[in-house]
Amino acid sequence: MRYIATDKAPKAIGPYAQAVSVNGVVYTSGAIPLTSNGLLVEGSIVDQTHQVFLNLKAVLAEAGSSLDNVVKATVFIKDMDEFAQVNEVYAEHFGEHTPARSTVEVARLPKDVKIEIEVIALVVN
Numbered sequence: 001m002r003y004i005a006t007d008k009a010p011k012a013i014g015p016y017a018q019a020v021s022v023n024g025v026v027y028t029s030g031a032i033p034l035t036s037n038g039l040l041v042e043g044s045i046v047d048q049t050h051q052v053f054l055n056l057k058a059v060l061a062e063a064g065s066s067l068d069n070v071v072k073a074t075v076f077i078k079d080m081d082e083f084a085q086v087n088e089v090y091a092e093h094f095g096e097h098t099p100a101r102s103t104v105e106v107a108r109l110p111k112d113v114k115i116e117i118e119v120i121a122l123v124v125n
Contacts, residue, residue: 008058010034026063030116031055045082045114049089069122070099076116080105
């Protein structure tokens with residue numbers, strides 16, 4: 001088991017790793033819209049979702065993977081009425097690649113953000 005950590009994404013805000021890689025698979029922790037220096041991205045669900053993807057890309061790159069190798073994504077969203085906007089940003093970042101996905105509306109997320117995404121991906125190197 002290898003713990004993944006990069007300074008190109010926010011540090012964990014609790015007792016967990018940014019991701020863990022085991023047997024050629026990387027499991028990310030939930031990414032929220034914090035910048036790499038820990039500042040919360042305010043604004044719309046679109047702004048927050050773009051930041052989440054920047055964080056996921058950085059963690060996956062550190063693990064030797066990328067969004068192209070994601071096999072499963074789980075999206076936690078505070079307001080399902082914003083799902084269409086999230087879906088547009090999600091499609092923009094994944095492009096033609098369409099991993100399996102679950103989306104769950106939740107009552108509250110860390111730091112009261114609007115979105116959190118975790119992924120499972122194959123390691124390619």
